[in-house]
Amino acid sequence: MKDQLVKALALEGRVRLYLVRSTDLVEEARNRFDLNPTPTAALGRVLSVASIMGAMLKDSHEMLTININGGGPLGQIVVDAYPNGDVRGFVSNPLAEADSLNNGHLNVGAIVGNAGTLTVTKDLHMEDNWSGTVALQSGEIGEDFAYYFTLSEQTPTAVSVGVKVEPGGQVKAAGAMVLQMMPDATDTDISICEHVLSGLKPMSTIMEEYDDSDLSALAKDMFEDANVLSVQDVAFSCPCSKEKTERVLSSIAPGELQEMIDEDHGAEVTCNFCNTTYQFSEEELQKILDENLKNLAETKELEDSVDSGRRD
Structure with missing residues (x-):
């Protein structure tokens, strides 16, 4: 099934859930820039989370830019995201590679580095753009975005993101989840979310299992009372001409x-x-x-x- 993004509410509206399957768009990015496997995973993780953040924007004319520079051999990661689900982005060094794996997985943190920052700039069509910057925590992307949401946007957030790259370099599966606590969330809600998160498989594995399914099914498997608000397509798309x-x-x-x-x-x-x-x-x-x-x-x-x- 093609890439898609699902927005949902759970626990009587006190929890907000975003899920995205981004396999095709990450594969397109890999092909466009002839990325090595680990840069594919790094850029793919940012593109996946960016598609969710773009969907959080309120107006169709708004956009946001994510800039990550952790001082590693990958250099900068720059990604633009739009409310319609389109994303685009690049890395400075598409040929960067890590010397070792990280617990059997591509070592994204080693090529991104963690001696730098993650900056999100939002063009909200106001006099000045809004910008938030946090220090990188690991360079593994998911943890860094969770820290950004919690510190810069004051929203307790869990982020899970994954990209599975086959031995030949092709993207087998990619996706992300963003789970946010609303201001009226209770301690019980937090405990339920912690229980759900503790049982989650790696995101790339989940996207393989739900490859032929509407992600609404995944939302409802995570939370019985999940109320799916919308389902939209996402894609790697650039407005240049x-x-x-x-x-x-x-x-x-x-x-x-x-x-x-x-x-x-x-x-x-x-x-x-x-x-x-x-x-x-x-x-x-x-x-x-x-x-x-x-x-x-x-x-x-x-x-x-x-x-x-x-x-x-």
Whole structure:
């Protein structure tokens, strides 16, 4: 079954539950960047949690960016998430690998590191963006996000996330769970949640078992009274395009554009977030340059006219 995200309430609305199956989108990220297994797991874990955090946004025009840099050989992890379930992201070093496993699993913490921070920046279409930063706890991602939610957003949260990578490198299963206590949660609710969490298998194993099922079934298996609020698709998707890339090139100084034409005879621009490459011929660059020069001339003419009017 395709990737999906489920939002639910449990224990009479005092517990909020998010579940996401992200196998296909993590596999797409692996393919786009030709990631080694451990970077696949690291980026896949962040993409999975990010899809849930995007679904927490209130407005369709909002978005958030996650930036993790733990000082390890992987470098930065940067992920964008949107309310419609779309995510995109990249790592600085897609070829990083750990020297050893972590209890038989890919050693994500070793390549991410834990001598840095996790920062979430939300673009809520207000005057200033909202930003929260916490110190990394382990670099294993799940524990780090749980710490972020609890400290930065003041919401007691449990996070479970997993990516299973086959020996050939393909993503076998990926997913995440975010469980949050609402302000009116009781001590009994907390005990019930602790009991549920203690019995959970690794998230990648759970996603393998529910691969052919609607995740609503998983929510109800976890909590008998689970009230599923919504089910939505999630995907790796980037809003970049050749037209948007052309607008970026239009912001380059005319002299630099002329160098691209004279020396490179064109331009190749690659999107960091999805690794899509856009080609621009000499003729296309010349058209952009001509339009730039025209706009500059019109601006100067307008400024000269304003200055002349002031002198008069």
